[in-house]
Amino acid sequence: MSTRFPIISVTGSSGAGTTTVKHTFEQIFRREALRSLSVEGDAFHRHDREGMQLATAARERDGDRHFSHFGPEANLLPELEAAFRSYSERGTVRTRHYVHDEAEAQRYQRPPGTFTEWQDVANETDLMFYEGLHGAVVTDSVDIARWADLKIGVVPVINLEWIQKLNRDRDTRGYSTEAVTDTILRRMPDYVNYMCPQFTRTDINFQRVPTVDTSNPFIARYIPTPEESIVVIRFRDPRGIDFPYLVSMIHDSFMSRANSLVIPGGKLDLAMQLMLTPLIHRLVERKRHA
DSSP states (O other): OOSSSOEEEEEOOTTSOHHHHHHHHHHHHHHTTOOEEEEEGGGGBSSOHHHHHHHHHHHHHTTOOOOOTTSGGGBOHHHHHHHHHHHHHHSOEEEOOBOOSHHHHHHHTSOTTOBOOOEEEOOOOSEEEEEESOTTOBOSSOBOGGGOSEEEEEOOOHHHHHHHHHHHHHHHHOOOHHHHHHHHHHHHHHIIIIIGGGGGTOSEEEEEEESSOOSOTTSOOSOOOGGGEEEEEEESSOTTOOHHHHHHHSTTOEEEETTEEEEEGGGHHHHHHHHHHHHHHHHHHHHHHO
16 A cells, blocks of 8 residues: 555456446546546456467366466466556556457557557556456465555446346357356356455445346346446445435435445446545545645
């Protein structure tokens, strides 16, 4: 953690909805005139798209059917921790960009599924913002969680997470249901061992829970809408959180536990604005006083 160079990390698995949360943070940064340095978790994958396919096939030939982006071996976690540490200590980061699609390919002049070159970024910023798979991960060799000042988990219930991944990968990436299902099964050990433990270290978790039947996610044709959901918001340390104010401002919300607030799914953006803006201000004010 750092007073002079604060870090916010948003962690969630593929299909969890971290991109939506990222957009809310970007709105807050714009409104509050804060300069953020963005770091993407995908930039620290070990392999590009083709390389990952080859590595996965090689692992399967050796009998390993559980090699996945969720685990440490498919990622450059020491380099990711070095980026967190470098920003926390000096306000600089060495990173790159993973080119996801054709739109980004035109912007970066690189084929989809590849990386840009590594760059040292040292512009004047108020904070660093990370969004990816491993913003609070701890292993025998790395401890990324220790460097982040505000850790956010995005954790829909598992069936909803699978529905979102199935729909995204089929509609935007052209994968078959069988191929996506195989990916889900392959990732499961790493999901249990490396993804889930992070959400006990996060400061706030946002968990969307559908209020419609998602019993069989593999045949669901539509993603439940925000209006067909509730969101459980859990605070690791509820001290200093004005829950009566939040309940009064968010219609139909209620406290389910002393550290948990339940809101209608359509109120998530409002809730995030109300909760996160004061926390971000606190980080920035601490930096300015330092």
